[in-house]
Amino acid sequence: MIEPFSLPMLHTASMNDTHFESIIKINALSVAIESAEGIEVALRALIEHTETHYAEEEQQMLEKKFPPYPAHKEEHDASLVQMRQAAADFFENNDVKALQTYLDRELIPFFLRHTETMDAVTSIFLENSEAHLPHWERLVPRNR
Numbered sequence: 621m622i623e624p625f626s627l628p629m630l631h632t633a634s635m636n637d638t639h640f641e642s643i644i645k646i647n648a649l650s651v652a653i654e655s656a657e658g659i660e661v662a663l664r665a666l667i668e669h670t671e672t673h674y675a676e677e678e679q680q681m682l683e684k685k686f687p688p689y690p691a692h693k694e695e696h697d698a699s700l701v702q703m704r705q706a707a708a709d710f711f712e713n714n715d716v717k718a719l720q721t722y723l724d725r726e727l728i729p730f731f732l733r734h735t736e737t738m739d740a741v742t743s744i745f746l747e748n749s750e751a752h753l754p755h756w757e758r759l760v761p762r763n764r
């Protein structure tokens with residue numbers, strides 16, 4: 621479970637909204653595991669949400685030409701590979717304990733750390749991207 625108030629707040633409102641949605645999906649999976657009910661549905665919903673979450677951030681980074689895009693995308697990709705593997709393992713073995721361990725020791729710490737590092741830096745860049753343009757580019761009207 622993640623306490624919603626522990627979410628690091630970023631400068632980009634849409635990113636905060638998405639991260640609150642992530643907490644809802646993660647906590648829904650925790651509840652499903654505890655009650656041993658609806659685990660598969662909660663797991664699929666979490667994966668689907670995470671795919672969209674990462675794709676949207678990557679789209680924003682590409683649009684604003686965020687230089688460390690590859691490093692950020694690499695963390696997303698590794699996290700999705702791990703999440704899909706944890707799900708595949710669960711669907712094969714029905715090992716609730718292993719899924720709980722993945723959630724508590726891998727996903728939740730990763731989510732909080734990634735949000736307060738990669739996402740925080742990205743958000744600062746996205747909100748100030750005009751300032752990163754070369755001086756001459758700022759002088760040229762955009763519609764020319």
Ligand SMILES: [Fe+2]
Binds near residue numbers: 635639673677735739
């Ligand atoms: Fe994010």
Ligand SMILES: [Fe+2]
Binds near residue numbers: 734
């Ligand atoms: Fe991210």
